[in-house]
Amino acid sequence: MSRGDSPSVETRRPDRAALIIAVVLAAIAGVIFWDVSRLTGLAGYSQVGPTTVPYAIACCLIGLAIWTAVEGFRGDFAEREPQQFGPVAWVVGGLAAQMLLLNTLGFSIATGILFAMTARGFGKRQLWLTIPFGIVASFVVWTIFAKVLQLSLPAGPLERLLF
Amino acid sequence: MGTLDFLLQGLLVAAQPMNLLYALIGVTLGTAVGVLPGIGPALTVALLLPVTYQLDPGGSLIMFAGIYYGGMYGGSTTSILLNTPGESSSIVTALEGNKMARAGRGGPALATAAIGSFVAGLIATMGLAFIAPYIVKLALVFGPREYFALMVLAFVTVSSAFGDSTLRGLTSLFVGLTLACIGIDQLTGQARLSFGVPDLLDGIEVTTLAVAMFAIGETLYIAAQGDKGPDKVEAVRGSVWMSASDWARSWKAWLRGTFIGFPIGAMPAGGAEIGTFLSYATEKRLSKHPEEFGNGAIEGVAGPEAANNASAAGTLVPLLTLGLPTSATAAIMLAGFQQYGLQPGPLLFATNPQLVWGLIASLLIANFMLLVLNLPLVGLWVKLLTIPKPWLYAGILLFATLGTIGANPSVFELGMLLAFGLLGYIMRVFGYPIAPVVVGLILGPLAEQQLRRALSISQGDVTVLFTSPIAAVLLAIAALAFIVPLILRARGRGEVLAQLAASED
Numbered sequence: 053m054s055r056g057d058s059p060s061v062e063t064r065r066p067d068r069a070a071l072i073i074a075v076v077l078a079a080i081a082g083v084i085f086w087d088v089s090r091l092t093g094l095a096g097y098s099q100v101g102p103t104t105v106p107y108a109i110a111c112c113l114i115g116l117a118i119w120t121a122v123e124g125f126r127g128d129f130a131e132r133e134p135q136q137f138g139p140v141a142w143v144v145g146g147l148a149a150q151m152l153l154l155n156t157l158g159f160s161i162a163t164g165i166l167f168a169m170t171a172r173g174f175g176k177r178q179l180w181l182t183i184p185f186g187i188v189a190s191f192v193v194w195t196i197f198a199k200v201l202q203l204s205l206p207a208g209p210l211e212r213l214l215f
Numbered sequence: 216m217g218t219l220d221f222l223l224q225g226l227l228v229a230a231q232p233m234n235l236l237y238a239l240i241g242v243t244l245g246t247a248v249g250v251l252p253g254i255g256p257a258l259t260v261a262l263l264l265p266v267t268y269q270l271d272p273g274g275s276l277i278m279f280a281g282i283y284y285g286g287m288y289g290g291s292t293t294s295i296l297l298n299t300p301g302e303s304s305s306i307v308t309a310l311e312g313n314k315m316a317r318a319g320r321g322g323p324a325l326a327t328a329a330i331g332s333f334v335a336g337l338i339a340t341m342g343l344a345f346i347a348p349y350i351v352k353l354a355l356v357f358g359p360r361e362y363f364a365l366m367v368l369a370f371v372t373v374s375s376a377f378g379d380s381t382l383r384g385l386t387s388l389f390v391g392l393t394l395a396c397i398g399i400d401q402l403t404g405q406a407r408l409s410f411g412v413p414d415l416l417d418g419i420e421v422t423t424l425a426v427a428m429f430a431i432g433e434t435l436y437i438a439a440q441g442d443k444g445p446d447k448v449e450a451v452r453g454s455v456w457m458s459a460s461d462w463a464r465s466w467k468a469w470l471r472g473t474f475i476g477f478p479i480g481a482m483p484a485g486g487a488e489i490g491t492f493l494s495y496a497t498e499k500r501l502s503k504h505p506e507e508f509g510n511g512a513i514e515g516v517a518g519p520e521a522a523n524n525a526s527a528a529g530t531l532v533p534l535l536t537l538g539l540p541t542s543a544t545a546a547i548m549l550a551g552f553q554q555y556g557l558q559p560g561p562l563l564f565a566t567n568p569q570l571v572w573g574l575i576a577s578l579l580i581a582n583f584m585l586l587v588l589n590l591p592l593v594g595l596w597v598k599l600l601t602i603p604k605p606w607l608y609a610g611i612l613l614f615a616t617l618g619t620i621g622a623n624p625s626v627f628e629l630g631m632l633l634a635f636g637l638l639g640y641i642m643r644v645f646g647y648p649i650a651p652v653v654v655g656l657i658l659g660p661l662a663e664q665q666l667r668r669a670l671s672i673s674q675g676d677v678t679v680l681f682t683s684p685i686a687a688v689l690l691a692i693a694a695l696a697f698i699v700p701l702i703l704r705a706r707g708r709g710e711v712l713a714q715l716a717a718s719e720d
Binding site for chain 1: 265266268269382385386389392393396400402403405407408410431434435438439440441604605606608609610612613614616617620621624626629630632633636637640644645646663666667670671675
């Protein structure tokens, strides 16, 4: 994702990011063609079946890919601001940690870690303070939603200890 | 029975103590979340959807209506006291409102926004109640091809008519339409684009996508901007009450804003922004104090804020009568209906009038509650603005993931949330609009169903789509809405359209 540093608009050089986006769009279209080709033979007498609309969408995506590539070569694709990837990595890491820990450690601990890592991404560095705070906050939320509003949120050791 | 009888019955439903409580909880939560910077009405509704999971459909939709209106009110408070151009439907409010707040007139600015929203909400909700039955009658003559044409029109207006690039709007729309194909085909029961993954057979949840794109995408985007220091919150100095001259200058602007905003919201014409910009331009032209515009003119807050709320109520017209969401917020509300197996549209008015009219009536009640809640309690909401960014965004992600976990506590669902969050972030970086993805995902399957029905009836003859006069007119308007902006942009007149961009709502 290090596309933020690609050439600026004034230079009118081909925009690498736009070309990558064009390739991705074409690839999605390819995946649709490949997947939907398995479903043939069910169109029935009206020649309209489950494959019709996906084919149409895939054709439009190829058109959009070509259009994006043309704009990319002309260099008049969108301008963008420089991005800092450190904070993004912290937040993404937090979401990934919550996803992986949720079913073993339960909602409160997993979400507490997400909470602390997000706060870290926004500049709160004291993880030894933010993690316990996040766990307590998540536990309060868990109590409200799982016990009062009857939402099924996965319980872990902490929740089982107290309820 | 006439509209008034239905509305009175609806009021009886909405005035039941439990429903009043749901409405109160809805408006309070909606205001509290809507006030938070960076959270617009669409995200407010998506974040708070899980709160309503355990209620019965009636109570849930009533709470939902409160959340929707509350989110709108909260958003205007944010834009007046905190200059946050990120919040699209109140950009114009921020223009004049923030200037007023800096000049120490934050109180009257908040008051005219709240009262203007109230007046507009009241008139527009009555408009909704009186227009809806006629559109329902009209909709009964609609066949599959007319519905398909209507949806094509909605696709074009949401994606490409406004915003700074036709290409990027359409790309967003087709990303949404591709995601909509995932899962079991409604008509033949075949799995499409699910690659043998059982979790994908049910398709992609609209709420997962919306929360990921709006909450996680926005959080990542803000994080990537680095630390730019805290935003300056303007304190509310002086009285929140408006002076006689404030009233005199505001009331016409409220009414004009309402009559500009409502029709624009009611047509399948995209977000609430267009109405706010038109209202701002109108007030600027008609004002006796044009020199004040840009320095905090009260008309410039009153008119657009009324237009904003009126078009929000207006978007409920196509949503309730035709089942057609024309904004991201409406798309998420449609998902709220669908979780109870309810499909808004003409049939719902016939089969479940209590629910529909209870909902419309509770909008009126929510509007009254919000006026009471907002004017005296504004100091409380202002406190929410001062939450430091790390806690704010950590909290937003806590609740964003809570909703997804509550609906489906699986690693796969959270993985999708993360993946779509990254997609939303990348789209933001490159200036792709988000709303068309959400609208494409929810409207795609409906449009496909209507198209296939129409073509099955005609035995595959495509010309049938253009031979009905209503469908032909709708498709012609859609073509115009596609071609005219392309020409305008090619001639370098695109700035006007870029300003009208509907980035969130």
